[in-house]
Amino acid sequence: MPDAYGVRTGEMTVPLPEKFDAGLYFIGRIRTPWTRREDCPKNPRAAAAVCTIHLDPPWADGLKGVETCSHLLVLYWMDQARRDLVLQMPRHYGEQRGTFALRSPARPNPIALSVVRLLRLDGAKLEVKGIDCLDGTACLDIKPYFASIDSVPDAVVGWHKAREEE
Ligand SMILES: C[S@@+](CC[C@H](N)C(=O)[O-])C[C@H]1O[C@@H](n2cnc3c(N)ncnc32)[C@H](O)[C@@H]1O
Secondary structure (H helix, E strand, O other): OOHHHOOOOOOEEOOOOOOOOOOOOOOEEEEOOOOOHHHOOOOHHHOOOEEEEEEOHHHHHHHOOHHHOOEEEEEEEOOOOOOOEEEEOOOOOOOOEEHHHOOOOOOOOOEEEEEEEEEEEEOOEEEEEOOOOOOOEEEEEEEEOOHHHHOOOOOOOHHHHHHHHO
């Protein structure tokens, strides 16, 4: 495991279960300009680059209707992240938090989520803006983003809000 994915002071790992409970299919790959984790945007809103999701041919028909969507939810697999951290010390926050209070890629199932803007759909290729992963990251799923269902304008992450108000 590269150092960038090591355990920092203040972090805690747990032993991972001996077997997996389910399998999954990678449906394609996400092409981005970033090959090093430190060059990746920290979150999708900080990502200005146009990136491309290349779906594998068998799934192309599943895109019927997607061209009508302005925004999509994209789920992807953070293959280089640790899976055994329960307490983390994010470098840019410097305070210990539980994995499930963070958007860190390190989690038991390293599934990432971004709301992306769909710029263009060309066959099985989607040009999108608003994604924050390394080049070649596997795509797990694509779903329409419904502002009427998914947007919660008054939602709060208390620990983050407190920091912003400092
Ligand atoms: C903070 S995570 C957020 C991911 C997603 N937007 C979410 O909220 O679930 C984004 C960071 O994950 C790291 N990352 C990107 N691609 C990765 C990969 N394939 N494996 C492990 N870490 C990755 C980069 O450091 C990037 O800045």
